[in-house]
Amino acid sequence: MNLRSSWVAETGQTREDTRLTQTGVTTMANPVQVRSGILPGSYDGQYRLSGFWTFGSAAMSATVSEGRAVIQGDIAQGVYPVTLPASEVVTFAPGNAQYNRVDLLVLRIYDNLYDSSERTEATVEIIQGVPEQDPKAPLVPARCLPLYEVLVPAGVSAGNGGIPWDSSLKDLRTPVVSLGGILPVEGPVQPGAYPGQYQDAGGALQRWDGGAWVSYPSALGGIIPSSASTTPASYTGQYRDTVGGQLQRWNGSAWVPAVTGPYYADNSDYGDTTSTTYTSTLVARATNPLTLTFVAPPSKAVLVTFGARMKSADTHYGFMALRLTQGTTVVNDLNDEYAAIVASDTTVSVSAMRRLSGLTPGLSYTFTAFFKINTNSAGLKAGFDNTFIRVDPQA
Structure with missing residues (x-):
């Protein structure tokens, strides 16, 4: 039988069983799989996403901050929870003599059951890119969560100033929350998994209606605030407050003043x-x-x-x-x-x-x-x- 359970069988519960039956910190992607991502939060509550924040700490080295994440494997493999309880330093190889390259900083799961790596561990790892005239980030391996793209300019090394961290780091981190939680959107906007799912996108609360993210004011019949006045209309009779302070109504094809005149x-x-x-x-x-x-x-x-x-x-x-x-x-x-x-x-x-x-x-x-x-x-x-x-x- 394919049905998996945990904490039922007296013996024989596998690591795979445990991963497949977790129902904790997960944003669903479909009925079985979840999104890979990082748990949101910061020490002082000012930022959405502080986990695994990375900054240059030496010429060719960066510090990866502590954090927690989940990494989804293939559909039958389950989800791997990982935690970095203290910051970690990673060091990048010197730049190519002629061309720039783009490296990937990732969280990676090695599981010998699936990859024959003879390793069973989670790592913070650099996947080195290929130096070329128009460099691109390397492909992301299975059971791997990208954190940052890092541009390594041609010829850089510890002896000549190293990587220009302010311009070389491209943040790829995305958050996940517990089932039913409101997801703070950072990075690419992904489709919802079920109608009624909510996310906070750029200050606007949105609901997944089965085919698109609909802004919260639209879903409830409220007035779209001026801060989200570029949000497309969802139905005839919807109202919005413009940046100029004018109340408008969607007539089915255009926004027109809700109260015309005098x-x-x-x-x-x-x-x-x-x-x-x-x-x-x-x-x-x-x-x-x-x-x-x-x-x-x-x-x-x-x-x-x-x-x-x-x-x-x-x-x-x-x-x-x-x-x-x-x-x-x-x-x-x-x-x-x-x-x-x-x-x-x-x-x-x-x-x-x-x-x-x-x-x-x-x-x-x-x-x-x-x-x-x-x-x-x-x-x-x-x-x-x-x-x-x-x-x-x-x-």
């Missing part, structure tokens, strides 16, 4: 009319008509305010009213009951306000101002100055 239009020219029916043209005004176009918000409702400095006569009313259209369709027609009205031969400031609902989100609508005087038996005029329209989208 919209405003005005005309400071004086104009008048003798018309007893509504007209959008005022005599003596250079520009007619007064219109305002806006985009209907997701709430489907807007608050419209309009008015002017108006005059007519004590016994004759002057009216200013609005017509709402969507394209060529009249959505809300002129109505005296909702007009701004004046009955005075002295100019007075008049305004009116109204809430309109039932609009189609995302469509453009237009308000147009119309004017009239109610009766005109004596050739009277209604005058209008500083006319304006304002639209405020409702939440």
Whole structure:
């Protein structure tokens, strides 16, 4: 039988059985194997990954800091836990006389059962690369966890200054955590092993949805913060806070302002009319008509305010009213009951306000101002100055 167990059989438990049945510090890669990697953490809590941190400590030598890691073998071999309880110094061979080379600093498992090495041990080891004009890191052997690539320039040695550590070390370390833990991402982003797995990637908490890492705000319907405003949208209706502080909504194809407006239009020219029916043209005004176009918000409702400095006569009313259209369709027609009205031969400031609902989100609508005087038996005029329209989208 292939089913393995540990701490059941009275005799015969193998090292392989023990490795295959470990359920401790492991980030799953599939139902049986785990990722190879290093346990995160630092002494003062300031860094994600301090285990096996490496720095140049002499011309051709580097110090590898203490740490813990797991190294996954083939699917039937299990995972090898390793610990370096105290730092260790490794020494690199002098550089080639003509070409640079790239060496690998690794954690390596020798297991004679699989590699016929006649060794059964874990080592911190340098795998030396091949000097060439365009050097590349050597291939990674089985049961081996890369820590760093180290560029060894041509001709360097202990006697001439050695390896320039500040520019020669390329960090390859990646973390792993216990099953179900939130993985701090360092280095390449790898696929998840199951829907519902979480990782912390560059300050954004992400969830694996079975095919991609989805940022935490997307998964929960929250607002994507400005620090992650470049995160792709996941669904229509998602919101984000931009770097500029504007709240935006994903409409299915683009990010658009979540709350548009307010919209405003005005005309400071004086104009008048003798018309007893509504007209959008005022005599003596250079520009007619007064219109305002806006985009209907997701709430489907807007608050419209309009008015002017108006005059007519004590016994004759002057009216200013609005017509709402969507394209060529009249959505809300002129109505005296909702007009701004004046009955005075002295100019007075008049305004009116109204809430309109039932609009189609995302469509453009237009308000147009119309004017009239109610009766005109004596050739009277209604005058209008500083006319304006304002639209405020409702939440």
